Amino acid sequence: MNMKRASGNRVCSVARTLEILGDRWIFLILREAFFGVRNYDQFLSNLGIATNILSSRLKTLVAHGIMEKQQDRKDARRIRYRLTEKGLDLYTIVLAFMQWGDRWLADADGPPLELYHKGCGRRLEPVMNCAACGKTVHAHEVGYVEKKPFQTPKKSTT
Amino acid sequence: MNMKRASGNRVCSVARTLEILGDRWIFLILREAFFGVRNYDQFLSNLGIATNILSSRLKTLVAHGIMEKQQDRKDARRIRYRLTEKGLDLYTIVLAFMQWGDRWLADADGPPLELYHKGCGRRLEPVMNCAACGKTVHAHEVGYVEKKPFQTPKKSTT
DNA sequence: AAATTAGCTTGCATTATGCAAGCTGTTTTG
DNA sequence: CAAAACAGCTTGCATAATGCAAGCTAATTT
Numbered sequence: 001m002n003m004k005r006a007s008g009n010r011v012c013s014v015a016r017t018l019e020i021l022g023d024r025w026i027f028l029i030l031r032e033a034f035f036g037v038r039n040y041d042q043f044l045s046n047l048g049i050a051t052n053i054l055s056s057r058l059k060t061l062v063a064h065g066i067m068e069k070q071q072d073r074k075d076a077r078r079i080r081y082r083l084t085e086k087g088l089d090l091y092t093i094v095l096a097f098m099q100w101g102d103r104w105l106a107d108a109d110g111p112p113l114e115l116y117h118k119g120c121g122r123r124l125e126p127v128m129n130c131a132a133c134g135k136t137v138h139a140h141e142v143g144y145v146e147k148k149p150f151q152t153p154k155k156s157t158t
Numbered sequence: 159m160n161m162k163r164a165s166g167n168r169v170c171s172v173a174r175t176l177e178i179l180g181d182r183w184i185f186l187i188l189r190e191a192f193f194g195v196r197n198y199d200q201f202l203s204n205l206g207i208a209t210n211i212l213s214s215r216l217k218t219l220v221a222h223g224i225m226e227k228q229q230d231r232k233d234a235r236r237i238r239y240r241l242t243e244k245g246l247d248l249y250t251i252v253l254a255f256m257q258w259g260d261r262w263l264a265d266a267d268g269p270p271l272e273l274y275h276k277g278c279g280r281r282l283e284p285v286m287n288c289a290a291c292g293k294t295v296h297a298h299e300v301g302y303v304e305k306k307p308f309q310t311p312k313k314s315t316t
Numbered sequence: 317a318a319a320t321t322a323g324c325t326t327g328c329a330t331t332a333t334g335c336a337a338g339c340t341g342t343t344t345t346g
Numbered sequence: 347c348a349a350a351a352c353a354g355c356t357t358g359c360a361t362a363a364t365g366c367a368a369g370c371t372a373a374t375t376t
Binding site for chain 1: 321322323324325326
């Protein structure tokens with residue numbers, strides 16, 4: 001959580017996002033949350049995380065509006081941590097992690113977890129598409145333009 | 159780079175991926191690489207990263223086959239670090255970071271960097287689609303099945 | 317009333333990070 | 347062709363983050 005300017009000098013949403021999310025545990029907590037985990041002790045036992053780290057990470061997630069706390073009516077000790085809209089919107093990142101791992105790090109048994117798309121009922125293999133033309137986007141097909149000009153590169157990608 | 163079992167007890171590609179990539183600097187290096195940066199000193203000046211950290215991160219990226227080193231023929235001092243296929247395939251993660259940041263962290267001026275899709279020439283807004291049915295996937299529509307059963311939750315998402 | 321549970325906080329040893337300095341092999345310069 | 351500059355590192359040391367164990371508080375359960 002310390003980094004003068006986590007970006008270096010390029011102004012970029014990647015850097016901004018990483019200033020909040022740039023921590024293994026944060027993503028693992030989010031993964032659990034996407035899989036339905038809601039309470040401190042479930043995160044704790046599922047992740048094997050230290051208690052101080054867990055509470056500090058939950059705190060930053062709440063502080064950034066990614067999760068919100070609510071009391072359980074039936075048990076006042078229990079706090080439910082749930083994803084806000086802002087937090088739910090992070091599922092693309094979690095899916096992207098999972099897919100890359102499935103493709104490049106899977107062992108012989110194949111991916112340990114299979115996703116399915118409730119909409120169509122089939123196995124979900126997420127792909128990145130261009131919202132404008134609908135086609136799948138590959139790394140080489142991404143170009144960029146800097147809105148606030150800076151020192152570094154010019155155009156192109158890869 | 160230390161974590162008994164970065165996953166906790168859930169077997170998951172997210173955890174495996176994070177064991178390699180779970181570091182801010184790694185992602186920022188990857189971002190630079192996607193934007194065309196190739197050399198040590200460019201990474202160094204663009205990121206404002208410490209030299210020991212940069213070389214250690216580049217080393218792990220190379221060790222995991224995400225980047226590869228090659229000598230520059232014209233200048234033997236110069237080493238080019240370039241993304242392998244495995245590394246290029248991480249662009250979905252970088253795009254997902256950028257998009258979330260654009261949506262939730264942008265200031266009044268809008269996103270600092272605009273991507274375009276070389277295929278269609280239009281502004282690229284990446285969306286996650288289901289490869290099977292082609293539709294855009296939303297967080298609530300993702301279900302999962304654990305292949306190697308473990309202790310934790312059951313089904314559903316969110 | 318005593319024990320248990322959920323969700324924390326605190327203290328302390330270990331590990332990672334950031335900074336500055338230095339080192340090694342190439343070019344480039346005068 | 348010697349001196350300076352450059353690219354890509356490594357090393358040492360101070361500071362910050364992490365992990366572990368223990369303890370603490372308020373709300374249940376027994």
